[in-house]
Amino acid sequence: DIQMTQSPSSLSASVGDRVSITCRASQSINNYLNWYQQNPGKAPKLLIYAASNLQSGVPSRFSGSGFGTDFTLTISSLQPEDFATYSCQQTYSTPRTFGQGTKVEIK
Amino acid sequence: QVQLQESGPGLVKPSETLSLTCTVSGGSIINYYWGWIRQPAGKGLEWIGRINTSGSTNYNPSLKSRVTMSVDTSKSQFSLKLSSVTAADTAIYYCARENGDYGLYVYWGQGTLVTVSS
Numbered sequence: 001d002i003q004m005t006q007s008p009s010s011l012s013a014s015v016g017d018r019v020s021i022t023c024r025a026s027q028s029i030n031n032y033l034n035w036y037q038q039n040p041g042k043a044p045k046l047l048i049y050a051a052s053n054l055q056s057g058v059p060s061r062f063s064g065s066g067f068g069t070d071f072t073l074t075i076s077s078l079q080p081e082d083f084a085t086y087s088c089q090q091t092y093s094t095p096r097t098f099g100q101g102t103k104v105e106i107k
Numbered sequence: 108q109v110q111l112q113e114s115g116p117g118l119v120k121p122s123e124t125l126s127l128t129c130t131v132s133g134g135s136i137i138n139y140y141w142g143w144i145r146q147p148a149g150k151g152l153e154w155i156g157r158i159n160t161s162g163s164t165n166y167n168p169s170l171k172s173r174v175t176m177s178v179d180t181s182k183s184q185f186s187l188k189l190s191s192v193t194a195a196d197t198a199i200y201y202c203a204r205e206n207g208d209y210g211l212y213v214y215w216g217q218g219t220l221v222t223v224s225s
Contacts, residue, residue, distance in 0.1 A: 001168065032209060043201055043215035050209045087152055091210030094165040098152040
């Protein structure tokens, strides 16, 4: 199985801050990397697919980058509705595996 | 708009079999992979497996010996069975549609909490 490791596991930030979350794969996954946002009690919502492609309807303050084993999700200017948990997922092979999640909290 | 809805018992006894069904509406069930993902309270997402409408499956090796998935295209439903459950199987269970070359999960069910307890 491909292991996905996110860092940090949590972070505190203020509205307007630039925030970056990293995800590392245990082997190369090319760009088969998706990012999800999850609010408490809700299903995950797809933000970024194929490492850097913005899903339709997702605000442009979200961006993704990376290839191979190292990936980054960046929120350019944190908004109140962005306080949530973010998870990466590799779809290079089965089993599809997720990172453990990064909780973004209000400072 | 594609919608998915999980259904099944919310309480299962230890050693018994957990059974869930996902009903798809607003779109065709044909020619997609359909997946199950679970999330224990306060923990990350765990991919359980997927099935396509030809019946081809991929299971997480960590659960493979206990998992069975099936699909009923006539009812636009797919199902999950997890046998010999323990408290560690207590989680919110989601169904979702896997889409395209990059395996995107755009459409999800709302999730259903399954508790394993006597």
